[in-house]
Amino acid sequence: MTSVKATTKAPNLSDPQYYFNRELSWIEFNRRVLHEAMDERTRFLERLKFSAIFSSNLDEFFMVRVAILKDQIAAQVSTLTPDGRTPEQQLEAISAHLRPLVLEQHRHFEQTLRPQMKAQGIHLVDYPDLTHKQQLYLQNLYEQRLFPVLTPLAIDPSHPFPLMANLSLNLAVSLKHPKTGEDRFARVKVPNILPRFVPLPSELYALKKGEPGHWAGVPLEQVIAHNLASLFPGMLIQGHHFFRITRDADLEFAEDEADDLLLEIQQELRKRRFGGSVVRLEIQPLMPESIRTLLMEEMHLPEADIYEIDELINLKDLMSFMALPLQDLKDSPWTPVIPPRLRHANQPGITPPEGETVFSVLQHGDLLVHHPYESFSASVELFIQQAALDPNVLAIKMTLYRTSGDSPIISSLITAAENGKQVAALVELKARFDEENNIGWAQKLEKSGVHVAYGLIGLKTHSKIVLVVRQEGEYIRRYVHIGTGNYNSKTAKLYTDLGLLSCREDLGADLTDLFNYLTGYSWQHSYRKLLVSPVTTRNRITAMIQREIEQCQQGNSGHIMAKMNSLVDALLIQKLYEASQAGVKIDLIVRGICCLRPGVTGISDNIRVISIVGRFLEHARIFHFHNNGEEEVYIGSADWMPRNLDRRVEAVTPRD
Numbered sequence: 001m002t003s004v005k006a007t008t009k010a011p012n013l014s015d016p017q018y019y020f021n022r023e024l025s026w027i028e029f030n031r032r033v034l035h036e037a038m039d040e041r042t043r044f045l046e047r048l049k050f051s052a053i054f055s056s057n058l059d060e061f062f063m064v065r066v067a068i069l070k071d072q073i074a075a076q077v078s079t080l081t082p083d084g085r086t087p088e089q090q091l092e093a094i095s096a097h098l099r100p101l102v103l104e105q106h107r108h109f110e111q112t113l114r115p116q117m118k119a120q121g122i123h124l125v126d127y128p129d130l131t132h133k134q135q136l137y138l139q140n141l142y143e144q145r146l147f148p149v150l151t152p153l154a155i156d157p158s159h160p161f162p163l164m165a166n167l168s169l170n171l172a173v174s175l176k177h178p179k180t181g182e183d184r185f186a187r188v189k190v191p192n193i194l195p196r197f198v199p200l201p202s203e204l205y206a207l208k209k210g211e212p213g214h215w216a217g218v219p220l221e222q223v224i225a226h227n228l229a230s231l232f233p234g235m236l237i238q239g240h241h242f243f244r245i246t247r248d249a250d251l252e253f254a255e256d257e258a259d260d261l262l263l264e265i266q267q268e269l270r271k272r273r274f275g276g277s278v279v280r281l282e283i284q285p286l287m288p289e290s291i292r293t294l295l296m297e298e299m300h301l302p303e304a305d306i307y308e309i310d311e312l313i314n315l316k317d318l319m320s321f322m323a324l325p326l327q328d329l330k331d332s333p334w335t336p337v338i339p340p341r342l343r344h345a346n347q348p349g350i351t352p353p354e355g356e357t358v359f360s361v362l363q364h365g366d367l368l369v370h371h372p373y374e375s376f377s378a379s380v381e382l383f384i385q386q387a388a389l390d391p392n393v394l395a396i397k398m399t400l401y402r403t404s405g406d407s408p409i410i411s412s413l414i415t416a417a418e419n420g421k422q423v424a425a426l427v428e429l430k431a432r433f434d435e436e437n438n439i440g441w442a443q444k445l446e447k448s449g450v451h452v453a454y455g456l457i458g459l460k461t462h463s464k465i466v467l468v469v470r471q472e473g474e475y476i477r478r479y480v481h482i483g484t485g486n487y488n489s490k491t492a493k494l495y496t497d498l499g500l501l502s503c504r505e506d507l508g509a510d511l512t513d514l515f516n517y518l519t520g521y522s523w524q525h526s527y528r529k530l531l532v533s534p535v536t537t538r539n540r541i542t543a544m545i546q547r548e549i550e551q552c553q554q555g556n557s558g559h560i561m562a563k564m565n566s567l568v569d570a571l572l573i574q575k576l577y578e579a580s581q582a583g584v585k586i587d588l589i590v591r592g593i594c595c596l597r598p599g600v601t602g603i604s605d606n607i608r609v610i611s612i613v614g615r616f617l618e619h620a621r622i623f624h625f626h627n628n629g630e631e632e633v634y635i636g637s638a639d640w641m642p643r644n645l646d647r648r649v650e651a652v653t654p655r656d
Contacts, residue, residue: 011603013574016084018603020595022568023065023090027097029592030057032613034105037113044120045322045329046615047113052319054105058098059167059246059316062280066094067248070279082570082595095304102307109318110311120329121212122321123205124197127222131206135226138198138218142227145194150224152231153187161298162187166247166276169221169314172291173228174238183238185291188231190221196317198223215324219312241287243295244313248276282307282314331615336375336493341367345386346378357390358383358501359470362479366502366656371485372616376492380466380481380499381408387468387479388416394476395422395469397515399461402486403441409487410441417449422469424451426518428461453519456649459534461518463651464499464637467511478508482530482653484620484635495619498635500653504529507653514651533638533650538572541640544625544632545575549582551628558584559626565619566593568641580606591618593641623652 036042037050072087080086085093117124130138152173153162164170168189175184199217207213225240278299283292285308296306322330338346344356358379361367369379385408387393396416403409417423427442446452455461464483469476485497506528513524514532524535531537548558560579567573567588573596576586586607588596598607612618623634636652638644 013577013603014082014570016080016082018577018597018600019081019083019570019573020597021081021083021085021090021093022593022595023069023094024097025593025595026061026065027094027101029611029613030054030061031101032611033057034101036613037105038108043330044116045324045326046331048117048318048321051105051109051113052316055314055316056319058102062246063166063249063276066091067276067279069094070248070277082573091304099307102309105315106310106312109315117321119212120326121214122324123207123213123216125216125218127218127226130218131204134200134204134206137200137204138223139227141194141198142223143230146191146224147227147230149191149193150188150231155185155187155294164189164245166249167244167314169242169244171221171225171228172241172243172287172295173232174240174288174291175232176236176238178234178236184235185294186232188224188228190224194220195320196220196314197320214326215321239288241284241291242313243284243287244282245278245299246280246282248279278305280305280307282309284309284313334372334493336372336378338378339367339369339374342379342382346382357386359386359390359479359503362501362503366500366504368655369499369501371492371497371499372494373496376489377408379501380483380487380492381412381489383468383479383481383501384409384412384466387470388412388419388421390470391419392471393421393468394471395424396466397424397426397511397519398466398487399426399428399463399518400441400487401428401462401464402491403488407441407487408489410445413445413450414448417445422451423449424453424515424519426453426455426461426515428455451519456518458647460643460648462637462644462648463514463532465511465514465651467508467515477503478505478512479503480507480511482507482511482636482651484622484637491617495617498620498622500635500655511651514649518649529654531634531636531638531650531652533644533648533652534646537638537650537652538569538645541572541623542575544623544627545572545579545584547627548584548625549579551626552579552583556628557626558582559586559624560584561587561589561622561624562640563589563618563620563622564639565591565621566639566641568593568595568639569645570595572640572645576607577603580604589618621652 033050034054037047037054042050069087069091077087081090114124127135153159155161170190171188173186173188175186176182177184196219197217198220199215202213205213205216221242228237228240278301281295281299281301283306341361342358345358345361384396384398387396396413413423413425425445427445442452442454464485464487466481468479470479479502481499481501483497483499485492485495485499507530510527510530513527514530517524527536531540545560548560552558558579567590576596580586580603584606588594588607588609589612590609591611591613594609596604596607596609598604598609621636621638625632633655634652635655636650638650638652644650
């Protein structure tokens, strides 16, 4: 172990040189995602999936992070980031790092993945390369399905520049009047009524002898592009050029002034689609300068916001190929196991109180479940389902941040309410990009008699908690679930998460206090076991790091291990630097953003950081403190970011 000598002048731990930039660190995370698409050890369709995820991640990055930086510039914000950059400098750095990465992605798709698709029998064909029969089929499809819904919009002094939806793919069409010779310009939006990659019927694959054929099709925008004459009869079509826009999608509203939060968010969602300023324009390199300039002027975009894309724009739609029934090109299916202690509680046809239940299992001790390796449906969903049916259960309270569209948990809450139980659900309406889904569930729950709350003003409720109150003889016992992941049966098969099921009295009492805080006017400042943001988490984590420092100063060993999605908070990073200087060994597993610089001489010699990106999304937050052999381990919903520590309601629980 190394440490800074006492005689050495203490370094300034807030010096920008000791920090990675948040946005650039995120780009490096997305580079790791792209690496999975380029790694030949990855099953082929999974490679297409990772390329799609890379593009989807970029969309959200521009809609939120780049949009925020642009807003800061417009507001003349001059505050520097911990790494010492202004908003302008961050945007310049983002552009410098992203452009070669996007170019690399598209070049890899065209030169590597697309030929390999053909070799695997997946033929994504360009329209000009189709046979005459194939083109006739697509022309008929166009006339029947596409032509009636397409709306060409002329752009000239009598036709104002059209309002374009966020993430819309469009055609810029160059026209010439046959009599006057006057140049014209029109825009055609690519609708989403058909798949982005339009399949051909199997009899029209027209494959060479011995060539595999599982799917064949063509990009939808090319079908439209080669039938433009029907939209502009009598005009001379000079050319067409594809482009795509990305808008600011971060919701903005005065939460403390909103009389009806649900209505306010519904209004903001309508604005998100068309109202946000454009933050990125993706175009093809051969777009004429006149059209390029027109788009830039009308959307108020500088050159820095233009991204030239060779060939296909928007590779996010490659995800659709995961639906092909080609299992040998995908990861082997993983079937979650039922936690051993719950195997008898999952017997079909047995409902509480008959037979063994989750409640009787928990009375013999806590249960830690690990998804997706252990079944979410046979543990967490079973816990809520049995609570809904158990006549001894009096109340169920839970938080819902993100849930699936056909959620069994929602159905169980409705059943519980119909069975006369007190059911309260804290539905977070501000869960980014899930707002509309959550509004729908909130309204459905309310109609079923569930008490629905929408969280606290100024705070997002990000905690993953369930409280079940059960009458057992003359006593009332409280059962809890505290987890690291959302109550979503679909993502529970894709994300690695942990959950603690328990009937410990101290945890039940803490969750009771926390739910009173969320649904009422309580302002609890201390908890028995839980770390709760924004109240206690920051101080308790800081204190536990300090405890490791003091152990080393007393000649003992110190060790911290932490696994999280993101490490951004500058104050905690400084505390970790102090711990490293004192000789504390620190092992960090940070999937995404990490602003801490490991291995800096005299600052972070004892800190090691790794990132895991693979088949499952690493989502669990786990914090381990050696505590001179009296180890403390915590799991919960909070990353080490300012928002999770100061602006969200989070719950972190000790393992025991």
